Amino acid sequence: MKKTLDDFFKYETETADVPSLCCIVHRNGTEIYRFCGGKEYDERKNLYYMYSLSKVFLSAAIMHGAENGLFSLSDPAYKFLPELKDIKVKKRNPDGTLEIKPAQNPVLISHLLTMTAGFDYNAQSPMIRKYIKDTEGKFETRSISLALSEQPLLFEPGERFYYGLCHDVLAALLEEASGMSFQDYLTKYFFVPLGIKNAYFKFSEDLRPKMAAQYILNTRTADFFAEHNNAFILGSEYQSGGAGLIANPDSVITFADMLACGGRAGSGERILKAETIDLMRQNRLTPRQMKDFCAQEPFFGYGYGYGVRTLQNPAAAGIKAPPGEFGWSGAAGSDISIDPDNAITVFYTHHLLSSALNVHKTVKNIVYGYLT
Numbered sequence: 001m002k003k004t005l006d007d008f009f010k011y012e013t014e015t016a017d018v019p020s021l022c023c024i025v026h027r028n029g030t031e032i033y034r035f036c037g038g039k040e041y042d043e044r045k046n047l048y049y050m051y052s053l054s055k056v057f058l059s060a061a062i063m064h065g066a067e068n069g070l071f072s073l074s075d076p077a078y079k080f081l082p083e084l085k086d087i088k089v090k091k092r093n094p095d096g097t098l099e100i101k102p103a104q105n106p107v108l109i110s111h112l113l114t115m116t117a118g119f120d121y122n123a124q125s126p127m128i129r130k131y132i133k134d135t136e137g138k139f140e141t142r143s144i145s146l147a148l149s150e151q152p153l154l155f156e157p158g159e160r161f162y163y164g165l166c167h168d169v170l171a172a173l174l175e176e177a178s179g180m181s182f183q184d185y186l187t188k189y190f191f192v193p194l195g196i197k198n199a200y201f202k203f204s205e206d207l208r209p210k211m212a213a214q215y216i217l218n219t220r221t222a223d224f225f226a227e228h229n230n231a232f233i234l235g236s237e238y239q240s241g242g243a244g245l246i247a248n249p250d251s252v253i254t255f256a257d258m259l260a261c262g263g264r265a266g267s268g269e270r271i272l273k274a275e276t277i278d279l280m281r282q283n284r285l286t287p288r289q290m291k292d293f294c295a296q297e298p299f300f301g302y303g304y305g306y307g308v309r310t311l312q313n314p315a316a317a318g319i320k321a322p323p324g325e326f327g328w329s330g331a332a333g334s335d336i337s338i339d340p341d342n343a344i345t346v347f348y349t350h351h352l353l354s355s356a357l358n359v360h361k362t363v364k365n366i367v368y369g370y371l372t
Contacts, residue, residue, distance in 0.1 A: 001025075001370035002033060008366065012350075012359065013038040019215050021333075021350040022046075022249045025367055028343045029257045029266050033367075036249070038350075040213050047198065047211045048351050049230045050245040050252065051330030054201070056338075057186060057255060058167045058241035059307025061174060062113060063276050064189055070177045073113065073306075076106035077169065080176040081142075083149035084169075089118060090152045100152045107157045109173065112166040113306045114284045118153030119164035123232055127151050132235055139235025141182060145172045161285055161292035167307065171201075171241025182239040193269045194254050199247040201239040203230070207246060214332060216353045243331070249347055252336060256327070256345040260338045277340060281310040281326040298329075298358070308338075318361060320368035335360040344371060 005023065012018045020038030024031060036043065066073050071080065078085035089103040103118075111117040122128070131147045132139045144165060154162055171182040178185050183201045191199055200207060214228060232243035258265055259280075263272035283303025285293055293304050301317025302309045311317060311325040319325070322341050329335040334349040337360075348363050 001367065004366050004370075005033060005035060005363070008359075008362065009035045009037065013041075018350050018352065020212065021348070022048075023346070023348045023363060024249050024253050025347075026253055026257055026260075026345045027371065029261055040215075042212070045210055045212045046248045047200075047207060047246050048248070048334065048349050049211075049214060049330070049332055050247055050334045050349075051230070051232065051243045051332055053252070053328055053330035053334045053336055054241065054243050054245035055167045055307050055328050056259075056336055057190075057199075057201075057245055058170055058182075059113060059280060060255075060259065060272065061182070061186055061190070061241075062109070062170055063280055063306060064272055065174055065177060065185075066109075067273060067276050070174075071109060073108070073110040075109050077109055077112060077117075077173055078106060080173045081145045081149075081169070083146050087149055088152045089156055090154060103153060103156060105157045107153075109170070110284075110306075111157045112170050112173070114289075114304060115161050115163055115166050116159070116285075116289060117157050117164070117166050117169075118155045118159070118162065119148055119166050119169065120151075120154055120162065121164045123165065123234060125151060128234065135235060135237075137235055138237040140237045141168075141175055141239045141241075142172045143235070143238070144168045144240075159288075161289040161304065165242060167242035168240050171239055174241075175239075182241060190255065190258075190271060191251075193267070193271060194258055194265050195267075196247075196251045196254055199245065199251040199255070201241070201244045201246075202237075203233050203244070203246060211246070212351050214351045214353065249349065252334075253345050253347040256336050256338050256347065260340050260343050260345045262340065274340075280306045280308055281324050281340070283310055283312055298361075318365075320365045320372065322372075329360060337364055342372060344368075 020041035022036040025033035091099050091101045107117045127147045127150050131143045262274040301313040303312045308326040325339045327336040327338050332351045332353050337346040
């Protein structure tokens, strides 16, 4: 496995000129492979924007809150975020015209976890920009729920799947339910017992010198140019549950190991019940919602559980992993694959935005070709 992966990554960094990348593979919580390199790789700067991979952390935190009685997944979100009680929805009339009407159904916590609430992913909508301005750039985590409550949903809650800002709303909900910031909740219940010291949902300038260079690929010229910011960190106080995680690779795979190893830390301490993790990785979408979810190639063969993709049909997906492998990816190339049945975790990132390089499937298939 090592030589095959080494050869693949050397091609990526030397021939394809990917500036830097990092891949780590664990089994039973123990490292069995690591490659971190490239012309621009600097081991002293090993914090990465994880973007939407953040959703795995958020989803685990929500499942922890439910497991410990903070709320039920069937609770309406307005129980903790009252602004969502009288939310409106876009309705299409028989003549094809759109009308804004009160939603007939409440947004449930489960809708938010499964991306079936009806929120879009326009993080720069006029209402969000208004709240950023009104808060003088602070835009506290709760601000996302307040802003979205003033915009109509795309459809009735629970009706369809649409990849949106649901997980950012969940971070605000968790803060209200727990009385803690999202970062503090994760630190207390996950990061401290797991020994994670380099994972942050609140950006501060003192992190910047430790951050790996981030690039954008110009697909017309095949050139790379630097991009230092994460557009989904909407304010100085904002903690984005959907895209705000800044972490080093070891922190991410340590978190993933907990999910792959029955919810226990390496020390043996219980973080989540194994049954809770099994609930996360069951497909939660209806056949109609699956049509929305599977509209793009990377999701063929997958379903969507509580905040994570979950493998349903390995042959359709072209993946050698077993059914129930789960995880998610991020905009700059990050990906985490979690396999509780074999206690295997695979982390990869190349910190490259707008990337035409989709190597996650290849990496996983090399790993599983040797390990199973």
